[in-house]
Amino acid sequence: MTKEELNSDRINYLVWRYLQESNYRETAVKLQSEWDVSDPQSLDFAPHVNNHALVAVLQRGLLYHEAERLSAQSRRGAVAAPPATGFFGPVAPLSPPLASSDEIANARKRSTEERSQQARQESPAKRTKLSNGYENGIDSTTTPMDLDEAAPPTAISNGHAYPSPREVEVERVPTPAPVTSGPEKGTQIEKVAELSAETTYLTLAQTSSTNHPILLHCEWNPRDPKRLATAGMDTLARLWTVPSRTPSPQIDGHVPSPAFRDLVDEDEHRAAISAISWTSDGEALAVASDCDGTGKINIWSKDGSRIVQFNSLGYPPVICLRWGASDRTLLALTSTDNKGASSWATVFTTPNQESATFDLGPNFQPLDAVWTGPSDFVVCNGESLSGFNLSDEGIITRTKTYDIRKEAGPTSLAYDPHCNLLAAANDDGVIDIFDSTATRVGMATHKGAVTSMKWQPIPNSSDDQPERLLASSSEDGSINIWNSRSDFKKPVETMTMDAAVLALAFTPDGAFVAATTNSHILIWSMADPSFPRARWVRGQEPGWQSPKTNGAALEEYHHCLVWDSDGKRLAYGVNSMLAVIKFIPGVTDVTVN
Template sequence: MALSSDELNFLIFRYLQESGFSHSAFTFGCESAVSSLAISGPDVPPGALVSFLQKGLQYLELESNLNEAGTDVDGDFRLLTPHDLLYKDVPELKRVVLARRAEARANDAAAASEKRASEKAAAMAAASGPAAGGDNDAGRNGDDNDAAAGGSGEPMAVDASQLTELRGHQQEVFICAWNPNQSLLASGSGDATARIWDLDKVSPSEDGTEQGVVLRHLAPSRAGNVQPSAASNSGGEKAKDVTTLDWNPTGTLLATGSYDGVARIWSASGSLVGTLAKHQGPIFSLKWNKRGDALLSGSVDRTAIVWDAASCTVKQSFEFHSAPTLDVDWRDDTMFATCSTDKTIHVCRLGLNRPLRTFTGHKDEVNAIKWDPSGRLLASCSDDKTAKVWDTDAGELLHDMREHKKEIYTLKWAPVAPLLATASFDATVKLWDVETGRCVRTLNQHRDAVYSVAFSPDGKLIASGSSPEGMLNIWEAQSGKLIKQYKGGGGIFDVSWDREGRRVAACFGEPKNVVAVVDMDVRM
């Protein structure tokens, strides 16, 4: 597809007219004979030439950020300036992108090193004596000051008898989830595998690696739902990160979502049951409904899809967001919520072609959403540093929580009490009384961004994990006291409690790439 010279001449003529260059337009129109061209002037939108040029620059920008295979965008569009796009060809632009990306990584590494050094110096100063003055975020809540700071006494370190390291993943482990009825733990990794570990049977292999059952994720043919066997990794299929996973309510099936845009359903023994390949971009979230007959997935392609779990077919596709869908959560078997980088939250129901509710109070990307145990309240958190609680029946904002100093990555409800936990890049976990909207406690013993938080099944304990610090903290929910700590290798991306609250799992990144399982000894 290309513009003809006559069409280009007409666009130039129109540009001169629209810009007020009437004499130049008259002269150019006479020389190019635009009046004799078979072009319908009223059908050409205003500013068409500028629009075409801008789209051309965007295409150059996109082409310059493609990976070597030309199949995926692999760059930061802010690395190129308009001057670059005007004066450099694509090969030179690719070199510019690579060089500036390397420079950005080096600057980030230097900044992180400086931050760690500063934090270490502050920690040493604090250890040598009480600090005078300063902004003590933990002291905002009056009588909760001691609890916010972790309580009195030192937390117990995890000893070797309480720790099991599940080794076998070759890259970062992003997510983990316990089976609701068995001692099975599922994990998903950047090595394009998920694994199912039986904690009652797992034992080290001869080389010291605990393998588990390996679920290989290889990109299927979009022509059909054909999944290569676990051994067929020689046919050129491109493996993709496993980004999300969830057990069905009975624990008989595991659903996984991948960066290749495909959801898969596996048996508890690791056999592939079905492949769900309708998304056109990475899947960031998927959840089973309460009955276990439907699966909900949210993707970068801006859609959410509800799947029939038995037939692995699409029940309904929801295309309400204008940007990537980051999280999804069921309220019941037919109603659910979705959130997006477009700053909105939609509450939807199967069978309806428009949202029941749309909430637009956030000022930046909405990272996570969670229904409370009653199904009446919906909590959300955002890069705008706020968490919000919505009354979905009334369709109104109930609480606007604004005490975090940086982006809030995730949040979790307590199983019973009206308590909400939020985890933030400001290195804190905050606990909120949802009846009043007040922050009742700040858990601030982490040194880096907190990516994960989870209540134990009885709601008495809270686990949180940070990155790149790699610290797993266990807290008493009522007092805020820090009772146990474990520092592993690499940052923690996810934490999960088993069904009895006896064990907590944490997913680690580089360099160890392990899942650490801590046995919660009641002698604490």
């Protein structure tokens, strides 16, 4: 005979789950820290534990304790037992005293005679038909949690020939409150899906042993879920056509890589592709390259044919490319060489191929930029934050300077046109929030440096939303969700991972958010981010080995994480490795190889 045993991990897990389910999440985080288990959901027994397990176990324990008390009383042959006392004091009787055997027999006889008389008076069509309750098929809406709900008073007389346990159950586990949007929100826990089996691995390195491209950028076409653009060092600029179904392995166990088209000229040997950017309609892709000190920008169609080329960009490389909302203006930032050359902000206009430039100065090292209007954009450099305008005459002017904190300067930007707010992340873990007048209106904080931040997409493009959410990740292992409609003093949700979070990404409809460390990816539902819905773990799969030089693994420079336009596949890449991970919302029974 085998039996389950309790140990410290199992007890801590039940308590941790209860705290999460009851929305005591800060307490749960503290317990997880003291417990020193990075991811409780990864424990081998975690997938087998049902919802609200701690309450169920305790309730059953109370029932067992009551059964022991009654058994002991029966063995003693007590006639008048003292009032029952449980763990929490005196226990009120659950039902009136049992009737004597004669009273029960008389009651049964009267009930039988009444039913016989009623049956003789009714026509056959009106007589109640005994059943097992499944004449209309199994009720698919019934969930395991329904077993814990109290049955109605008439449950035992519902005409079922075989009453279910819920019809005769005396004590039941109380059901937690349903999910609401307030601070007392309950949670629904689902099994975490393992996504490793639904992964396509793309080979970035060529057959040459000296070719080890470093992936710097990865972007899906915003309208076509099969087209994926990648760019990086060592002449890496490709437009992939990734089929929706995962290819079957070949005889040698390797999966054939999807077809791709190179987006570099034949004479650009060893070129570095420093930035890429799709237009919002997915019709064109801008690619910035640096080859032997010469910088240029090519604009390609979604099919891989060149549309136009811009040369003479000043001192390369191009730090970032940003298309304007109209898809007719392209902002490019070029950096200084630290030898007296200036950095430049250049706006290219298509299809007339005009350009306008602004000298940012020799001491201005641009890091990021965003468009904040049809002709307005903002640039940061780690020490300052400035706004610019492109006039109808094609002249760029500086229009505003943001009042940033002296402790640290902004290194990355995220703008939301729906609430007209600009988020500026700093290395000290603080995100400054500015309105359209360049006034700071909020500060969101992490304990570690901010690694990524994204505004939740709004599919219907409606500004009348009760919440405008900003997600931010940090080296401290946290993902915070902030609501710009309230304040930034405290996040409305916090998720944690076991290491520094290196990147995060929303699905295009904003329903799910993914985050990655250097070992695994977790996916949460924004409707209830209490627990991750899916997980993908880096392993030893073919094509997912870090390139090595002299036997030593290369440092991982940049982690790319981006969803396709359907929100069903996630591209994750680092160094010379790139994986396309299939995720189907609502499916949690993916088989792992």
